Each structure stands twice: as structure tokens, then as C-alpha cells.
Amino acid sequence: MTQLSGALKQATPVLATHGKGVNLYDEAGRRYLDFTAGIGVTSTGHCHPKVVAAAQEQVGKLIHAQYTTVMHQPLLTLTERLGEVLPSGLDRLFFANSGSEAVEAALRLARQATGRPNIVVFHGGFHGRTVATASLTTSHTRYSAGFAPLMAGVHVSPFPNPTYYGWSVEQATEFALKELDHTLQTLSQPNETAAFLVEPVLGEGGYVPGNTEFFAGLRDRADKYGILLVFDEVQTGWGRTGKFWAQEHFAVTPDILVTAKGIGSGFPLSGIAAPAALMEKVWPGSQGGTYGANAVACAAAIATLDVIQEEKLVDNAAERGAQLTDALRATASKYDAIHDVRGLGLMIGNEFRDADGNPDGATAGAVQREAADRGLLLLNCGPWGEVVRFIPALVVNDKEVDEAAALWAESVNAVLQ
Numbered sequence: 172m173t174q175l176s177g178a179l180k181q182a183t184p185v186l187a188t189h190g191k192g193v194n195l196y197d198e199a200g201r202r203y204l205d206f207t208a209g210i211g212v213t214s215t216g217h218c219h220p221k222v223v224a225a226a227q228e229q230v231g232k233l234i235h236a237q238y239t240t241v242m243h244q245p246l247l248t249l250t251e252r253l254g255e256v257l258p259s260g261l262d263r264l265f266f267a268n269s270g271s272e273a274v275e276a277a278l279r280l281a282r283q284a285t286g287r288p289n290i291v292v293f294h295g296g297f298h299g300r301t302v303a304t305a306s307l308t309t310s311h312t313r314y315s316a317g318f319a320p321l322m323a324g325v326h327v328s329p330f331p332n333p334t335y336y337g338w339s340v341e342q343a344t345e346f347a348l349k350e351l352d353h354t355l356q357t358l359s360q361p362n363e364t365a366a367f368l369v370e371p372v373l374g375e376g377g378y379v380p381g382n383t384e385f386f387a388g389l390r391d392r393a394d395k396y397g398i399l400l401v402f403d404e405v406q407t408g409w410g411r412t413g414k415f416w417a418q419e420h421f422a423v424t425p426d427i428l429v430t431a432k433g434i435g436s437g438f439p440l441s442g443i444a445a446p447a448a449l450m451e452k453v454w455p456g457s458q459g460g461t462y463g464a465n466a467v468a469c470a471a472a473i474a475t476l477d478v479i480q481e482e483k484l485v486d487n488a489a490e491r492g493a494q495l496t497d498a499l500r501a502t503a504s505k506y507d508a509i510h511d512v513r514g515l516g517l518m519i520g521n522e523f524r525d526a527d528g529n530p531d532g533a534t535a536g537a538v539q540r541e542a543a544d545r546g547l548l549l550l551n552c553g554p555w556g557e558v559v560r561f562i563p564a565l566v567v568n569d570k571e572v573d574e575a576a577a578l579w580a581e582s583v584n585a586v587l588q
């Protein structure tokens with residue numbers, strides 16, 4: 172009998188048959204509150220009627236029109252429409268299918284445009300699972316162990332992670348910027364450094380927001396040395412953090428913006444955006460792919476943008492995020508084991524520590540499983556799996572937030588009482 176590879180680890184025991192909004196259903200018709208959103212993908216909720224209608228209409232017209240062979244209208248329309256939300260100046264776009272492919276596109280562009288080999292990444296970042304992007308990933312060894320040699324030319328500098336170090340944000344930021352200068356002095360000299368690649372909020376690395384001073388420090392050094400600043404907004408983009416792009420929280424614009432996940436409400440689509448003068452430095456023929464910018468995915472992305480705008484989902488992410496954070500903090504205040512509740516918008520992590528103050532993935536996992544049994548689907552993140560993250564669709568309403576917060580409180584109590 173053929174079976175799935177054991178490499179696929181399933182975080183919950185659910186066999187999902189259909190979904191609507193933030194709800195998923197199994198074969199028996201049991202309803203689950205899905206606060207995973209397919210790892211932050213189904214931004215407009217499961218099967219939003221407008222996204223379904225747009226995709227269905229496109230399926231009936233044209234499913235695949237390979238973009239280096241012929242052009243198709245959904246890609247042209249999406250490109251134009253993204254001008255409504257992209258930071259000004261980032262007006263040349265390239266599309267692919269997955270976050271990893273888009274990060275690789277940014278990497279190739281940065282190297283070709285600068286003629287420099289090295290990339291500086293920030294500890295705890297997750298950038299993908301291809302060998303090149305796994306080489307850029309430092310959120311866990313599991314993403315690269317066993318398939319070395321990895322891509323050369325990657326240097327790791329600290330991310331300002333106050334909770335991990337037990338420091339204030341200011342201390343963590345001062346340390347991270349000092350170490351970045353150290354990295355540029357001792358490991359990767361500026362004229363060999365093509366890019367700084369960073370997540371505005373560490374995702375898989377534990378839901379750790381960066382801060383304005385840190386990103387200003389990166390921007391300054393990038394400008395001073397001609398290094399490109401690349402923001403991986405694969406998880407943080409499309410309204411997730413209560414702004415359309417997380418970078419808006421920090422008043423900084425990158426040279427290259429990487430997007431995926433929320434863009435297509437579940438259809439595979441990703442892309443990069445850069446200024447024209449930078450994007451034109453890409454060598455002809457060096458970016459592409461058979462499936463990139465699939466016509467149905469582009470139609471779904473246009474509908475996703477419509478829904479986000481019409482239903483004011485970015486504001487909803489900010490409001491529901493504040494409501495959920497307050498509720499999670501109220502629960503955390505009753506237990507020493509929940510060391511920190513942090514995040515931006517609807518990207519919120521609960522960090523568990525043991526009695527000795529060490530990251531406690533076992534307890535986080537037990538609470539996550541308890542919540543799944545009670546009908547609330549959640550994922551873990553962080554190097555030790557010590558953070559349970561809440562990342563629901565942006566359509567979540569206040570009643571659903573209350574319901575999830577109550578199930579969480581019950582689950583925490585069941586494990587820690």
C-alpha cells in the first residue's frame with residue numbers, strides 16, 4: 172500500500188474535509204476553530220465566496236498560461252493592483268509559487284545587482300526549505316541538518332530578541348547592531364555583502380517582533396555600504412500584523428520585499444517587489460519557472476485584495492489582535508509557565524518556560540494538543556517549540572476571538588492546574 176512520507180509531521184489529528192471562514196470541519200462534521208490558517212495563508216478565511224467565485228470564473232477561462240510563453244490578464248491586473256498596497260518606489264514585480272522560491276529570487280537579484288557574494292541573515296529567521304533558502308534559515312537545525320554542504324556565503328548576526336536574552340528592547344537592539352558591525356568587520360566585509368535578509372517579525376523563530384531602532388540601524392548600514400535590505404514578509408504581509416506590511420510598524424522601506432502566503436488566500440503564489448533601477452539589473456532569463464503567477468492564483472489574489480479592502484481586514488487584524496492579546500495576557504497572568512505573550516496584530520505567540528526558566532516545548536506541545544482536542548487548532552514555533560502561536564484568518568470576528576480565548580484558557584488550565 173502506498174503511504175505518505177514520514178517526513179510530513181502533522182501538528183493536529185484532523186482530517187479536514189471543508190472550511191468556511193475561520194472554521195474547519197472533519198468527516199464527522201466536527202467543527203474546529205482554525206487559528207493556524209494553513210500557516211498564515213488563508214488570509215480571507217477558508218473559501219471566501221468572492222475568492223471562490225474569482226477562481227471558478229478563471230478556471231473556466233484559462234487555467235495555465237506560462238508567463239514566459241504568453242501573457243495573461245490576471246497577472247497584468249494583479250501587477251497593476253499591487254501598486255495600491257506596495258511601498259512607493261517598489262514598482263517592479265516578479266512572481267513565483269512559494270515563499271522559498273521568492274526568497275531565492277531576491278537572493279539571485281541581490282547577488283546579480285551588487286556583484287557581491289555574501290548574505291547576512293539574522294538569528295532565528297526562517298526563509299524556506301530549498302537548499303539555498305535552508306542555508307539562509309537559522310530558526311532550527313532541522314531545516315538544514317543532514318543535507319550539507321549548504322550554500323556558501325551566508326553569515327548570521329543576532330536578531331534583537333529581548334525575551335530570549337532577558338534584556339530590554341534597547342539592550343537587545345544595541346547588542347544586535349553592535350554585533351552586525353562586528354560581523355561586517357570580521358566575517359563579511361561590506362563590499363562582499365550583497366544583502367541583509369530579515370523578517371520584520373521572526374515567525375518560525377518564535378514570533379519575536381523587531382523594532383524601529385533596529386531596522387533604522389539596518390537601513391543606515393545598508394545605505395552606507397551599498398548593501399541591499401531585503402524584508403521577508405512571507406508570513407507578516409497582507410495585513411497579518413494589523414498593517415498591510417509589517418515594515419509599516421517600523422517606518423522603514425526595504426530594497427526588496429518578499430511576499431507569499433496571504434497573497435492568494437490559499438492558492439500558491441509568491442513574489443518580490445523592487446525599484447525599477449534595481450530590478451532591471453537582473454540578468455535576462457535568470458528568473459522564471461513553469462508555474463509562476465498561475466492565472467487562477469492571480470485571479471484569487473486580485474479577489475483577496477478586493478476582500479481585504481472592502482471588509483477592512485487590516486483594521487480588523489489590528490482590532491481583533493488587540494482583543495486576543497488582552498485575553499491571552501489575562502490567562503498568562505495566572506500561570507508562571509507562560510513567560511511571555513507577544514506579537515503584532517493577528518500574529519501572537521505564547522512562550523512557555525519551565526520552573527528553571529528554560530524554554531518549555533513539552534508543556535507548549537501539551538497545551539496545543541489539549542486545545543486541538545477541544546476544537547481549537549494552533550501551531551507551535553520557536554527553537555524548542557516553546558511558543559504556541561495564534562494566527563487566524565483576518566476575517567475572524569470578536570465572538571470567535573472570545574471563543575478561542577476561552578478554549579485556550581481551558582486548555583492551559585487542564586495542562587497546568
Ligand code: PMP
Binds near residue numbers: 268271297405407432
Ligand atoms: N519565509 C518565511 C518568513 C516563512 O514563514 C516561510 C514559510 N513558513 C517561508 C519563507 C517559506 O515559504 P514556503 O513554505 O511557501 O516556501
